[in-house]
Amino acid sequence: MITRLLFISILTMTVTLLSAQGTKIPLYVGTYTSDKGSKGIYEFEFDTQTGDAKLIRETETPSPSFIDRSSRFLIAANELTDGNQSISSFAITDNGLKFINKVGTGGTAPCHIVMDKERKFAVASNYLGGALDLFSLADNGEILSKEDTKTYNGSSVDKKRQEASHIHSTFIGPDKLLYVSDLGADKIYVLDVVKDKDGKLQFKEVNTLTSKLGGGPRHIAFHPNGKYLYSLLEMTGDIEVFKKVGKSWKSQQVISMRKEGFDGKSGAADLKLSSDGKFLYSTDRVDANTITVFSVARNGALKQIQVSSVFGKGPRNFNFSPDERFVLVANQLTDEIVLFNRDKKSGLLSDSGKRIKAFTPVCILF
Template identity: 55%
Template sequence: MKKSYLLILVSMFTLSMSQAQHKQVPMFVGTYTSEQGSKGIYSYLFNLETGDAEVQSEVESTSPSFLARTDKFLVAVNEVNDGSQSLSSFNLQDDILTFENKLSTKGGSPCHVMLGDKGRYAVVSNYSGGSLALYSMDENGHINAMDDYKEFTGSSVNSKRQEKPHIHSAFLGPDKAVYVSDLGTDKIYVFNVVQEAGKYQFMEKAVIAAPAGGGPRHLAFHPNGKTMYSLQELTGDVVVYRAKKGNWEQVQVISMNDAGFQGENGAADIKVSADGKYLYSSNRVDANTISTFAIQKDGQLVLKQVLPVEGKGPRNFNFSPNGKFVLVGNQLTDEIVVFNRDAKSGELSDSGKRIPVSKPVCIIF
């Protein structure tokens, strides 16, 4: 009887520990580094029920501003413009990062990285370099080589910000092509990534025009693959495109600001909720807000909420894996603000939870 009771207690304790662990998931934060501030990439355990975060480790790396990961490794762009700009890779074992290797990005100020083909290639966007770099990776995260490199040309109507190409991001589309936003020329380039003679190569598929002076920065796709949303950094607009006969047709341009907003925009990030019902976007400079849009049946947007981010310089934001929270990295006020998310209405509210970190730029789970 005693032995049976003991077994029950052990089983209950094991189950309790397992449930507690499942409530906590690894989270990684990329930053801009400085002598008195951040030293690199920070890893946390994030509690999916409470919104609390516990720091686990700090890995030194120079301004690892944007991150991407698989289950086995994490990559980060070192966003500098002094000749040492690079793509760094880290092994990821038991949620602990160990440096693997790095290669030059060639172009200056790499600001975004994405992984494709189940992590077998990486695409880096060089902002000031106006270029795109394509790397082959092995399954454990070693960067093998820069297989392809593409420089862009052109300009647009804003002489201060669009004097030349500024490649800002690359995202994988529903057609498995890579969609590249060029803030400097108001264009979205679409490339297939193909393998030739054992190397990955860019193959241009299409060029999509964005409104003049908008400055496309990031984009997001609806889960059904039929609608694309392009965030315009310079105007604070979201441009909606619908797939039609193999092309993307512009169907709506909508502001992420309240009607009375008069200041300067610095739109930063855009994401669609997993259920495809809501879209969110962040805006910096004079706005410092995060906006919620309801997505209609035809993919078009209705602005529902414009909420202060309780700080300055909101960059990347992300949903917690269960969709219960939205975490906003406020670069200029050195903290991540955790917002509650109402899954039914899509609206956000301040949870009161804060994660202190110097110059947060990117948050991934």
């Protein structure tokens, strides 16, 4: 009897220990670098149960303002304008990130990077120069070559900020097509990636969406059912909802993320949908410094249900923790990541009181 109780006690302790270890996961933060601040990519150990984060190491690389990763390697967009702009690849090892190689981009200020699901290619969006770059990847994460560059020459109604194409991001839709936001032209380009007769990867134009004029599309989120596309309009602080009709998309709603009565300037930064498709979240910078929560109706329409302070300035990128219990907001101008508790049933956020110190954080990735 005593032996049996001892066995059960040891088994319980082992399960508890393994469970506790399983709550600790890597958290990577991309930044803007400087002599007085960040040197590159911060790597934290994040506790998914408590929301606590411990800095493990910092990997040097210039201004990795956006990052994407697989289980084996990480790709960073080095957002520079001095001729050294590039994308860099790092192996993910037990001892941190290990540099593999880097390749220059076809434009300047590459501000977004994304890989396809199979990790065979990466697409870099260059804010300056109107260039969209396509890179092939090896299985180990090495950037093999720049396969194609597509250059856009658009403009729109705001003569100061939309004097030329500004490619801000590329997201891959449920249909596996690329959705490219051009802030300067108020366009969303839809592209496919195909191989030419020699096996080289190429962009292929499929469609073009026109967004609200003067809005400046920045980022995109897709509903899990694939029927709705949400476009974040940086310049007006709006979200435009598109519904899929056949093989095309039709605009069906434009809704503000701003609090009623707010008359300051907006700089909408990021948006994401909860995995169940019931709630959408978006951040707004400049004068607002807020995160907004929308409920999502069955027809894809949005309804604003909460506008909360981010308790800092310059909320850039944000992300859910893997179980979506927390929302982490990167406040670029106050050098801090703020953690919100998230109620999965109501979608509403509340301040957890937890903060993660990081210099100029602009991208959060689990």
